[in-house]
Amino acid sequence: MRISFKTELKLNNYQRTQLAKHAGVARHAWNWGLDLCKKILDYNQENPSEKLRFPSAIDLHKFLVKWVKAENPWYYEVSKTSPQYALRYLSSAFSDFFRKKTANGRRVGFPRFKHKGQHDSFTLEGTIKVEHRSIQLPKLGIIKTYERLPQGLAPKTAIVSRTANRWFISFSYEIEPTITNKVVAACGVDLGIKTLATLSTGETFSNPQPYRQSQARLARLQKAASRKIKGSNNRRKANMRVTKQHARTANIRKDTLNKLTTHLAKNHSQLVVEDLHVSGMMKNHCLAKSIADLGMYEFRRQLTYKCELYGSELIIANRFFPSSKTCSCCGNIQDMPLKERVFNCQQCNISIDRDLNAARNLQHQAALIVA
Template sequence: MRISFKTELKLNNRERTQLAKHAGVARHAWNWGLDLCQKILNYNRENPDDKLRFPSAIDLHKFLVKWVKAENPWYYEVSKTSPQYALRHLSSAFSDFFRKKMANGRRVGFPRFKKKGQHDSFTLQGTIKIKHRSIQLPKLGILKTYERLPQGLAPKTAVVSRTADRWFVAFSYEIEPNPTVKMLTAVGVDLGIKTLATLSTGETFPNPQPYRKSQARLARLQKAASRKVKGSKNRHKANMKVAKQHARTANIRKDTLNKLTTHLAKSHSQVVIEDLNVSGLMANHCLAKSIADLGMYEFRRQLTYKCELYGSELITVNRFFPSSKTCSGCGHIQDMSLKERVFNCQQCNASIDRDLNAAINLRNQALILA
């Protein structure tokens, strides 16, 4: 199977400048290509009898070399693959939009223009050598890292991205699945708001709620940034503090989900989860913020590849299965409001925590669906 490895780069000022130049060229190529595609679409809309062929990634690159590079010599200061991959990604974005592809439960929208300092990234292709604590990239040379890198790899491409003031490099490689010895068989996992996850074994994982706990500090930083003069260095510093706080919030969420999904995939041979309608849950304005803070899509994404990596089976139960309304003892189904946290069965008089009851019902589905 193919997995990705991402790590932070240890850079000096010269190297940071070079990375910023690569990201700037990739952003310029993307925005130029998007502007050209928009003009072609508008022309075809106004002239249905004389339509122009929509350009592919190869066409865009030919136009870029002919029209843009000749007028902007700073394109030659960076690797040629940086703008090439930007145009490839733009072409893929248009393909997903035209095919009405779904991502994260939502339809992919029309490509947008990129802004400096927001989601800066670029892709490099060529001779990439991985050493003990450094990586050699085309045009950039050897860049140090803070941690050891996996050895014996020769990736063809690498993605360099920036989050706040930190630069990261990511590459993918093939790895053989490594099944682990499982202590337990099937386990049901019920995601919640107050408790991140409740397992059918009775084990619970607390929800760190990183965004809610950082709201007060984030509000102060954003208010301070809005008071600074636009375009000033102080405003840039204040915006960087806001970006760092957002990055810290995201890192706490990712770390929590990584530990949870690794524990589930390594310790159980079957992991049963519910196919939740995240988009529908987000429509509830009272719970949208808390649901978004859980990172449900990231949880399922990590659990999917980790179950394959560690030799576990991931079972997904239909979203219409009444896991919270069914008694795990006798199977009686009854209505329950969201505020009721204890399931009191009206038939067998059993009393059990609502989330634990749902997790047990999900675990029992593993025997039915097997």
């Protein structure tokens, strides 16, 4: 199977400048291509009888070489693949806008212009050599890393991105699945707000709530940044502090989910999770912030590929399965308001934690689905 590897780069000032130039050229090519496509769409709308053909990624690159590179010689200071891939991604974004729809049946949003310092990234293609603690990139040379890299790799492409003031590189490679010894045969996993995950075995994982824990500090930093003069170095430094705090919050969430999903995939033969309607749950404005802080989509994404990597089976229970309303002992279904955290069965008089009851019902689903 194919997985991705991402690590932070150990840079000097010259290398930081070179990476910033590559990201700036990629951003300029994206914005130029987006502006050209918007003008073509507007012209076709105003002149339906004389429509122009919408440009492909190859057309955009030809126009870029003919019109833009001739007037901007700093394009030649960076790798040619940086603007090429930016235009490829732009073409893919327009294809999604015209054809693709979300889970709610809505069309994917129109591509947006990029701004300096926000989601800076670029893609490199060519001779990429992975060493023990360094990587050789086209036009950039050898760049050190903070951690050891997988050996025996020769990736064709690599993506360099910036988060706050830190630069990262990511690439994909093939790996053989590793079948681990499983401790539990089947396990139901119920996600919650107070407790991140409750397993049918009774094991629970606490929710760090990274955004709620950092909300006060984030508000203070944003207030301080808003008081600085626009365009000043002090405002730039204050905004960088805000960005670092956002990155720290996201890293805590990613670290928690990575540890949880790895533990589940390595030690359980079968995992049963619910097919949650997250966008519908977000409409509850009392719980929307807490639900967004969980990272439910990221949990599902990580668990999917890690089950394949470690030889586990992931089972998705039906979205309308009443896991919280069903008694895990006798199967009686009764109303269960969200405020009640203990399930008291009216038929067999069992008293059990609400999340544990739902996890055990999901575990029962594994035997039914397999049968």
